[in-house]
Amino acid sequence: MEQKSKALAVLKENELIERAKNKDHAAFEELVKRNQARIYNLGLKLLGNKEDAADLLQETFINAYYALPKFEGKSAFSTWLYRIATNNAFMKMRKKKIPLVRFESDRDASEQKNFTDVPDWSNDPRAHLKNEELKILLEKSVDALPGKYKTIFVLHDIEGFSTEEISKMLDLSVPAVKSRIHRSRMFLRDKLSQYFQSHAGHGAKL
Amino acid sequence: MKCEKYLELISLYLDKELDQMLIDDLEEHLSLCARCLALFHTMEKTVSLSRTYYKQRHCKVPRNVSSQIFYHLRIIYKKEKF
Structure with a gap:
């Protein structure tokens, strides 16, 4: 078994997928090993706690196991997994009554405010990740995004997926993603x- | 000045998804409008802070969490046999 996993570890992803489709369980498990950290971290970002991230991870790979015969390789395997994972994340958000598309304030009010009041703080010495207050605020703010917005922001700006990939993953048009x-x-x-x-003139809190 | 029309362009500009005509239009506007330039700089900073923050927080899958997946998969394999 040990030798078999070592041999699988050097195989390319598409070879593992073919083997896994032919019920080679060790090959599927190698795919799990290669992708589990990405899905677990995605769960942490989208759901905000370890328990839900662990559930999401397990559900995603069990769904993937059953759905693998239908995987045609039109997208990358990781993109396909993210599609399953984000659908599972939306279900969890719905169960927890987390809004998926509704912002805390309405669109016009929010954008008007954004636009009339724009201080340039980009060179403020506190705009740095050594600033613990800022880190907490950043995480809280990402968490306050409605579920589908948070997911798109994380997939694009954090995970680096293209707008086209996200559009396929979430069944949305490219302009809607943008x-x-x-x-x-x-x-x-x-x-x-x-x-x-609100902290103007308070000095750097590093 | 119609700043509103440049709002979404700023995001697309950050992602290098604008064609040259719109880039020229936006860059000219940014050179004249301090508010939009501030918006561009702070939006760019927001994205870079978020990206760096979450990269730093990347963590390994706890061993017990990983074992649970394999445990459940093996139950499924057994069920499939019968």
Whole structure:
């Protein structure tokens, strides 16, 4: 068994997928090993706690095991897994009554505010990750994004997926993905701007 | 000045998803409008802070969590045999 896993570890992903489709369980388990950290970390970002991230990880790979015969290789295996994982994450958010698309304030009010009041804090010495307050605020603000916006922001700006890949993953048009990326960024930028405005003149808290 | 029309372009500009005509238009506007330039800089900073923050927080899958997946998969394999 040990030798078999060593041999599998050097195989390319598409070879593992073919083997796994032919019920080679060790090959499927190698795919789990290679991808589990990405899915677990995605769960932490989207759901905000270890228990839900662990559940999401397990459900995603069990769903993937059953769905693998239908995987045609039109997208990368990781993109396909992310599609399963994000669908599972949306179900969990719905169960917890986390809003998926509704912002805490309405669109016009939020964008008007963003636009009339724009201090440039980008060179403020506190705009740094050594600033613990800022880190907490950043995480809280990402968590405050509606579920689908948070997911798109994480997939694009953190995980580095393209708008086309996200559009396929979430069954949304590319313009809808772009617009949600923009709105998420405006929302987060506004939250950070409020922090820098309310702490204006307090000096660096590093 | 119609700043509103440049809002979404700023995001697309950050992602290098604008064609040259719109880049020229936006860059000209940014050179004249301090508010939009501030918005561009702070949006860019928001994205870079978020990216770095979550990269730093990347963690390994706890061993017991990983074992649970393999445990459940083996139950499924057994069920499939019968």
